[in-house]
Structures are given as C-alpha cells and as structure tokens.
Amino acid sequence: MGKLLNGGLAVGGTLLAFGALKRALNPRPRYAPWEKPRYEDFEKRVCIVGGGFGGYSAATKLTELTNGREDVGVLVIARDNFFTFWPMVPGIVSSDIDSRNVAQPLRRALITAGASFRRAKLKEIDHENQRIVTDGGLDFPYDQLVISLGGQPNFFGIPGVEEHALHMRGVEDAEHIRNRVIERFEEVSLMRGEVPESKLTFVVIGGGATGTEVASEIHTLVHEALAPDYPNIDPNRVRIFLLEGLPQILPELDPSLQRAARTRLFNEHIEVMTSTFAEEVTEDQVRLKGGDVIHSENVIWTAGNRPNVAIHDLGLPVDERNGIKVDEYLRVEGFPGIWAIGDCAAIRDIREGFEGRYVPPTAQAAGQEGYTVAKNILATLDGREDELEKFAYKPLGQLVELGSDFAVNEVMGVRFSGLAAAIFWRLAYLVRLNSPQSKIRIAADWISALFVRPAVTQVRGTSQE
Ligand SMILES: Cc1cc2nc3c(=O)[nH]c(=O)nc-3n(C[C@H](O)[C@H](O)[C@H](O)COP(=O)(O)OP(=O)(O)OC[C@H]3O[C@@H](n4cnc5c(N)ncnc54)[C@H](O)[C@@H]3O)c2cc1C
Incomplete structure (x- = not known):
C-alpha cells in the first residue's frame, strides 16, 4: 500500500512539474483574442x-x-x-x-x-x-x-565591393557565405589538373568582432565539417585572410585580449593583415593599397556599417x-x-x-x-x-567567439579567454535568446556536437543548376 502511495505521489509530482514547466515555457498572451481592442x-x-x-x-x-x-x-x-x-x-x-x-x-x-x-x-x-x-x-x-x-x-565607395563581395548583414548573408565555401569545395573536387589559388582563398575584410568571428567560422567549417567529406581536398590548402585597416584587430578590446585572439587565429593559420586597405575588389582578386594583390573569388565585406x-x-x-x-x-x-x-x-x-x-x-x-x-x-x-x-x-562588455572552444571576453572590466570564455559566451547568449524553442534547439545542437561530428549540406534549388 505504502509503495503504491509513493508511486502515485511520484507520478503526480512528475505530472505537476511537467505542467509547470510547460506553462513557464508557453506564457499565456496578455490578451485573449476577444479582449484586445484594435x-x-x-x-x-x-x-x-x-x-x-x-x-x-x-x-x-x-x-x-x-x-x-x-x-x-x-x-x-x-x-x-x-x-x-x-x-x-x-x-x-x-x-x-x-x-x-x-x-x-x-x-x-x-x-x-x-x-x-x-x-x-x-x-x-x-x-x-x-x-x-x-x-x-x-x-x-x-x-x-x-x-x-x-x-x-557601408562600402565606402570602394570599387567592386558591392558587386563582388558577400556581406554580413543578415541571416541569409551568413547562409550565402557557408554555401559559397561548400560550392568551392564541390567545384574543386570536380577539377582535374591545377586548381586556381583564387578558388580556395577566402578574404574577410574588416577585423572587428564580426569579421574576426566570420574568419574563424570559415576555418571551423572547412576543418571540422567539410574536411571529412572531401577527402581529395587538403583543408590546409584553404587560405583565409583577415584584413584590417587599423594596426590591430578587435580595436574595441583590451590589448591582452587582442593578443589572445591573434594567437588563436595564428594557430588556425588565418592570415591576419593589419594596417591593410583593400582598394578594389574584382571577380577574382583583391587589390591592396600599395599594389599587392590577393587572388580570391571569395571576398566577404564586414568593414563598415x-x-x-x-x-x-x-x-x-x-x-x-x-x-x-x-x-x-x-x-x-x-x-x-x-x-x-x-x-x-x-x-x-x-x-x-x-x-x-x-x-x-x-x-x-x-x-x-x-x-x-x-x-x-x-x-x-x-x-x-x-x-x-x-x-x-x-x-557591459564584449564577447567574441572564435570557434566552439575559444572566446575572448571582457565583462564588466574582467577579461578572460579560452574554453571558459567560450562556455561563458554560450551560456550568456543562450539566456538572452527570447524564443524558448531556439534556446532548447541550440542547447541540444551544442550538446550533440560534443559527440557527433558536424555535417553540412548546401541546399540548392534546381533553378541554380
Ligand atoms: C553579423 C553581426 C553580428 C553582430 N553581433 C553583435 C554582438 O555580438 N553584440 C552586439 O552588441 N552587437 C552586435 N551587432 C550589432 C547589432 O546587431 C546592432 O547594433 C543592433 O541589432 C541594432 O539594433 P537595431 O534595433 O537598431 O537594428 P536591428 O536589430 O538590425 O533591427 C532593425 C529592424 O528594422 C526593420 N526594418 C529595417 N528597415 C525597415 C523598413 N524600411 N521598414 C520597416 N522595418 C524595417 C528590420 O526588419 C528589423 O526588425 C552585430 C551586427 C552584425 C551585423
């Protein structure tokens, strides 16, 4: 009898907790449809x-x-x-x-x-x-x-930027960048003979938080998600440049965090060029002030808003x-x-x-x-x-994530970097998301990525054939 009672209480308690959680995640609208005036x-x-x-x-x-x-x-x-x-x-x-x-x-x-x-x-x-x-x-x-x-x-009137560079001002822009990287991998995997350098060179212009994060995300995409699926392409052939006009990337951060970020990018073989200005972008190259040229068909502009x-x-x-x-x-x-x-x-x-x-x-x-x-x-x-x-x-500070296991953070004067900073980045932004569905799905994705290697696909319509 006692066991039955305990079992009943446990089931009842679970159901109550489940109901409370469901209500907390689905708050009732302030107005019922018939209550709200136009x-x-x-x-x-x-x-x-x-x-x-x-x-x-x-x-x-x-x-x-x-x-x-x-x-x-x-x-x-x-x-x-x-x-x-x-x-x-x-x-x-x-x-x-x-x-x-x-x-x-x-x-x-x-x-x-x-x-x-x-x-x-x-x-x-x-x-x-x-x-x-x-x-x-x-x-x-x-x-x-x-x-x-x-x-x-803001393209500052630099010739070719608006026409040839991808930018980063929306969800679909980020998808375009990912699809561009995958597209290049598909193209190169079909090529016989010499692969032009410009195909696998990615140039991110703008060394602020967005540009630095994008360069690092391209590295993660190439080395973690694409490398296993394209065994005929050496991921180390991919070159990623990050160009910044100022003497330092992440100018709004403390120099100690700038150094930590530079070290991370160096270890990822991302080629950071500071005090460097792009003067023109064409279909397959970036011309720099001073005359140097980077051959790339993949330029991403994050340098101005x-x-x-x-x-x-x-x-x-x-x-x-x-x-x-x-x-x-x-x-x-x-x-x-x-x-x-x-x-x-x-x-x-x-x-x-x-x-x-x-x-x-x-x-x-x-x-x-x-x-x-x-x-x-x-x-x-x-x-x-x-x-x-x-x-x-x-x-309140600034958080910059460079891959899933590294971030550089400054929070109310406290500076820290590395794995702990990356975990902080994730928790801080997870809490700030509004949609409970997004919170749950992102947390689930991050947990599953600890065990399962990420896989990506490029969804194309037949109109793009
Ligand atoms: C890639 C990226 C990453 C960023 N990361 C960070 C970060 O980590 N931390 C940080 O503090 N800041 C970050 N920022 C900056 C931050 O996103 C902006 O400063 C912030 O979103 C500004 O808020 P807002 O309301 O002015 O504009 P937005 O958030 O951009 O909202 C603009 C709104 O206006 C609407 N709208 C636009 N035109 C019209 C129109 N003609 N008619 C009607 N509606 C219109 C849009 O639909 C949207 O709802 C980032 C920016 C970018 C581009």
Missing part, C-alpha cells in the same frame, strides 16, 4: 517601426510598464516577421547554429506581451496627420512614434554618418512625439570622458535605448515630462 481604438497609440534589438526592447518594456492599463496600445511594424539575434549570426557560417534559431519569431513574442504586429516596410511619415505610411500604401496612426530601422553595410538609408525619406533631421539626430532623451530634434534609437540614431554619448562621441551601434546599446525610450514615452503620455530620463549608455 490598435487604432486605443486612447494612446505608440507605433514602433523596427523589430530588432531597439524596437523589440522598446515594445516589450512598454507593454510591461503598461500591464494592467487599458489606455496604451503598442504596434510594432517591421520589414521582417522575425527578430535577428545578431550575436549568433556568424555561427550560421560553420553550421554551429541553425539559421531558424537565430531568426526568432517576432509575432509570438509581441502578441504574448500584449502588442500588435504588422509586417510592412516603412515608406514615409505623414507628419501632419501623425500617421506612418508603409509600402502597400497602408497607413497607421500614432501619438508617439519610435524609429528603429537598424543599419546596413551605416544607418539604414530609409531614414532619409522620413523628413527628419539626419546626420549622414550617424543617423537621425536626437537629443539626450532620444527625442528627434524638432519633432515632438517622434523618437529614434538603435543603429539608425545619432545618440551622443553623455558619459564622462566620451564628450563629442556617439553611442556605438551595438545590440547592447540598442536594447538599453529601447528601455529608456519606453520609460520616456510613458512619462510623456502621462504628462510627466519632468521625469524624462537622459540616455546614459552602460556597456
């Missing part, structure tokens, strides 16, 4: 354009702050219906991370939080009627408007290099009720010692700006303008 019908309407780090954090903070209130409606409008978790995008190149886990469903998260979502592209702002106009000619009203359109690559050019059509004041001009409260200068954050906004860094500089275009900064703008918008809607907060950027 966005247009809310008394105070906040429209957020852009569903990236800035826009998403602004929307979720605002819904959190207005939980229990029925007067504030939040609408997010974005070109894509997914949220790109940028720090993990380079991992797609080696297939360490699956694209669908990096492109997280935006609708689910926003609807659960109590906001509305429409996938549309912003075209212009009808300032007079306080409406935004999207590509299909639809318009949406706002009382407060947040612009967070992100950035795009700029604010999204769409901001020029909005009738707002724009600083060409840094984005929409805002004051220290993130209000667009001269346009009450309009705010700008993230990579498309020129936000002055008000920290001591940073006078005259702008807040860097990072996910961290965009997320913090989203929180500040949410609080300031609510204060404005409630007539508490005297409570507006100035935006003060608080950098």
